[in-house]
Amino acid sequence: MEITKKIINLLKKKWVVFLFTFVFIASAIALKETYAWFMSSDNHTNSFVGTELVAEIDEVFTPNKEWQPSSTTTKEIRIKNIGSTTTFVRISFYEFLASFQIDLTDQIGNGNLKTVTAAIMPNLDEANTDTWEIAAKNHGTYTSAGKNYITDEVLVSDPLNKVGMYEYNSAEREKTALKYLNLNFSKAFEATVPSVTEKKWLYEKGYFYYLSPLQSGELSEPLLDSVTLSDKLPNKYKGALYKLKVYMDAHDTTQSLIDEWQLEKNGEVYPLLVGQLK
Secondary structure (H helix, E strand, O other): OHHHHHHHHHHHHHHHHHHHHHOEEEEEEEEOOOOOEEEEEOOOOOOOOOOOOOEEEEEEEOOOOOEOOOOEEEEEEEEEEOOOOOEEEEEEEEEEEEEEOEOOOOOOOOOOEOEEOOOOOOOOOOOOHHHHHHHHHOOOEEEEOOEEEEEEEEEOOEHHHOEOEOOOOOOOHHHOHHHHEEEEEOOOEEOOOOOOOOOOEEEEOOEEEEOOOEOOOOEOOOOEEEEEEOOOOOHHHOOOEEEEEEEEEEEEOOOHHHHHOOOOOOOOOHHHHHHHOO
């Protein structure tokens, strides 16, 4: 009996890691030379068959091909429990930004993006963020609509090692170009501990926790509503690529959640979840 319990616990841990590692969704945004942002989506969500603990990211996303500074585009993020087991979920964000060289010799004075006739290796692949940093180091090109743009600077994250995780109200983020991308959180998000925790999101140390367990088939309240491009965006970021990756972590309602999510007893989330665990 004891061996059986250990096997079940190991399986539960495996499901948690499996979901965290592979269930993600990403959106790509590109800024054209006209100083308007082109927003496209390469979103996908993996669903897993064969376990009772299955959740997925549910997104309402409105592509915006002329996303002007000070304008907002829809980017609604929810979580749906598509399994048979009641589930707690949390979300983390990772951002990526790449800018390209500006032609300072432009006689018209528009400061348009510099282009070259032949591609320079290594290329920046919009869909593969692993290529962004090496392209920037070698001034490799990004090819779009038959034109080759020279990579200038990049800001990248490392989701697998949890490096560069989005931090709510981070002073460090405000020191980077990411400050021009404003994530607009929903009314279900609480910046401080809410008096009523049902169907609310709360942030703590890189993660946004949904404070109510999701029943089978239940859809959470949205965490994110939209993204706004600041009207203070400098011309040097004309043509920039921006990618937002959303990662989800799901867990059943057992006490092992506390250790596996490393919740601190003196933190804000711990006392709100511990009483709901079995």
